[in-house]
Amino acid sequence: MHEELIAIKGFSDGLLISLSPTESWQSVTDQLASRIDEKADFFAGANITVELGERPVPKYELSSLKALLERRGLTLSLVRSASNTTQKSAESLDVPTDNGAAPEAAEPMARETAPVNSEETGTAGVLFRRTLRSGRTIHSEGHVIVFGDVNPGAKVIALGDVVVWGKLRGYVHAGAGGDATAIVCALDMSPSQLRIAECVFRSPPGRRKKIMPEVALVRGDEIVVETRA
Amino acid sequence: MGGKVVTISSGKGGVGKTTATANLGISLASLGKKVVVIDADIGLRNLDVIMGLENRIVYDLVDIVEGRSKLRQAMIKHKKFDRLFLIPAAQTRDKMAVSPDDMVKLTDELREDFDYVLIDSPAGIERGFRNALEPADEVLIVTNPEVSSVRDADRIIGLIEAADKGPGRLIINRLKTDLVKKGEMLSSEDVYDILGLTIIGIIPEDELVLSASNSGIPVTLNTQSKAGLAFNNVARRVAGEDVPFMKLDDSPGIFQRLVGLLNGR
Numbered sequence: 001m002h003e004e005l006i007a008i009k010g011f012s013d014g015l016l017i018s019l020s021p022t023e024s025w026q027s028v029t030d031q032l033a034s035r036i037d038e039k040a041d042f043f044a045g046a047n048i049t050v051e052l053g054e055r056p057v058p059k060y061e062l063s064s065l066k067a068l069l070e071r072r073g074l075t076l077s078l079v080r081s082a083s084n085t086t087q088k089s090a091e092s093l094d095v096p097t098d099n100g101a102a103p104e105a106a107e108p109m110a111r112e113t114a115p116v117n118s119e120e121t122g123t124a125g126v127l128f129r130r131t132l133r134s135g136r137t138i139h140s141e142g143h144v145i146v147f148g149d150v151n152p153g154a155k156v157i158a159l160g161d162v163v164v165w166g167k168l169r170g171y172v173h174a175g176a177g178g179d180a181t182a183i184v185c186a187l188d189m190s191p192s193q194l195r196i197a198e199c200v201f202r203s204p205p206g207r208r209k210k211i212m213p214e215v216a217l218v219r220g221d222e223i224v225v226e227t228r229a
Numbered sequence: 230m231g232g233k234v235v236t237i238s239s240g241k242g243g244v245g246k247t248t249a250t251a252n253l254g255i256s257l258a259s260l261g262k263k264v265v266v267i268d269a270d271i272g273l274r275n276l277d278v279i280m281g282l283e284n285r286i287v288y289d290l291v292d293i294v295e296g297r298s299k300l301r302q303a304m305i306k307h308k309k310f311d312r313l314f315l316i317p318a319a320q321t322r323d324k325m326a327v328s329p330d331d332m333v334k335l336t337d338e339l340r341e342d343f344d345y346v347l348i349d350s351p352a353g354i355e356r357g358f359r360n361a362l363e364p365a366d367e368v369l370i371v372t373n374p375e376v377s378s379v380r381d382a383d384r385i386i387g388l389i390e391a392a393d394k395g396p397g398r399l400i401i402n403r404l405k406t407d408l409v410k411k412g413e414m415l416s417s418e419d420v421y422d423i424l425g426l427t428i429i430g431i432i433p434e435d436e437l438v439l440s441a442s443n444s445g446i447p448v449t450l451n452t453q454s455k456a457g458l459a460f461n462n463v464a465r466r467v468a469g470e471d472v473p474f475m476k477l478d479d480s481p482g483i484f485q486r487l488v489g490l491l492n493g494r
Contacts, residue, residue: 131425133387134380151383151423169423 005031010126010140014047014077021053025061029068036072041195042157042176046139049078056085059092066093123160132156132170152192158182168194180218189214189225199223231340232263235347235467236365238389238397240381242352244373245402245432248442249460250349251279252449253369256464258313259449262344265304265314267335269361270351271326274318281308281445282315291319294331300338309450314343324356329363336364345467354388362389368397369429369467374404374415379423386424398429400463405434406477430463432456433477 005020005028019028036043048069057065066076079090079097090097124142134153138144143160154170156162159177161184168186173195175182180197188211194201201216201223216225237250247270254266268276271290277283285305288298293316307313319326332348339346350361362368368389372382382399389395401417408414417431435456441448448457449464455475462472 130390133390134383136387149425153380153383167422 018051021055047077059089238350240385252460258310268318
């Protein structure tokens with residue numbers, strides 16, 4: 001495993017990608033490209049905010065980064081940088097910028113990203129406290145808890161587990177990075193599509209007789225849905 | 230105290246927003262309220278046609294916003310109700326001609342003189358919808374009991390919530406009780422189950438609505454029409470009255486369940 005030069009975080013409007021401000025541009029962007037290609041499902045269609053810290057990035061470098069993202073179907077929606085050079089590059093490419101006033105970001109964050117499964121400290125997650133309606137998507141590097149329903153047309157994509165305290169009728173992908181031990185729980189499990197790692201599950205058509213809390217998990221090569229006493 | 234701005238919205242087109250706006254306007258006026266209805270669907274105006282006021286248009290919304298007309302000059306008084314006015318949309322311009330701020334300014338002025346300002350929102354989730362949403366005190370969402378329409382309604386309810394205008398109330402339009410019974414159409418319970426919004430009206434399918442729209446005499450003026458009566462009830466609920474839901478079907482089962490649903494939650 002190579003050293004982490006980039007950190008990726010989900011937030012309400014898409015994904016925040018922080019690039020190490022000290023490593024060579026080439027190795028940082030190479031690693032970004034391979035991270036995206038490894039987890040294409042997780043990144044699919046996301047809006048990307050790139051955080052560049054103090055690094056002065058000339059226009060041609062930034063434009064190649066933009067192209068790298070666009071080739072993979074991603075939109076560079078914001079560049080966060082403390083460097084004037086970088087901000088000017090972004091402006092000339094018509095990419096919105098901000099100066100990264102949130103200081104927690106920059107360098108220390110790159111090392112902060114814990115592996116998804118560290119049990120002692122708990123893992124990062126997102127809590128969404130209302131119904132996720134059609135057209136909305138939550139991306140998360142960690143786990144996702146929705147306190148409300150996930151409606152048809154809404155999507156949850158998480159590297160970790162997904163817990164829905166409500167009706168699950170939309171699209172959910174847990175373990176989107178390939179973790180087949182991920183689980184999905186819901187009070188009413190009727191997803192339009194449910195994926196865990198590489199496995200796909202569709203709700204059987206027709207109405208269910210009894211609605212109860214259920215857990216979906218992978219056994220063998222298949223997703224099974226179980227109740228837990 | 231100023232009047233209330235109510236936006237009528239849907240996401241999907243063709244579900245009956247404009248018909249609902251026209252009928253609510255007329256019903257509120259017949260309850261004695263001072264009402265102005267604004268057609269915010271710039272470029273595709275038709276509220277004036279449904280209200281039978283097309284041939285009286287001189288100035289429109291864009292003329293007001295761009296200062297070519299005074300507010301009073303552009304307002305068209307209804308033929309039957311002298312408390313009901315229409316501000317028509319421009320036919321020749323597009324939605325970018327008006328900004329959300331313009332709409333806020335305009336409605337703030339209207340609030341002083343009117344009890345209700347109703348805004349007929351265009352379909353879609355773009356600028357025109359933003360224009361209609363920005364000044365709203367309350368949003369009524371019109372949906373048909375049909376999957377794609379409910380899906381789009383869900384999408385805009387999400388946007389309404391995100392703009393802190395939520396959650397809004399729901400008008401279920403064009404319900405066919407016979408199809409619901411056969412399980413071929415979503416019931417109002419099914420719609421509620423997905424959207425989770427309070428239902429302010431259930432309008433039965435009624436052929437009289439179509440002929441009314443074509444003749445420019447909204448269906449609420451027709452006392453024979455069930456849809457007209459249902460729209461009247463919506464208006465009374467908007468005005469704060471507690472009106473029981475109409476019996477749309479002879480079978481007590483459905484009706485009882487409906488009442489139970491509406492009282493229970």
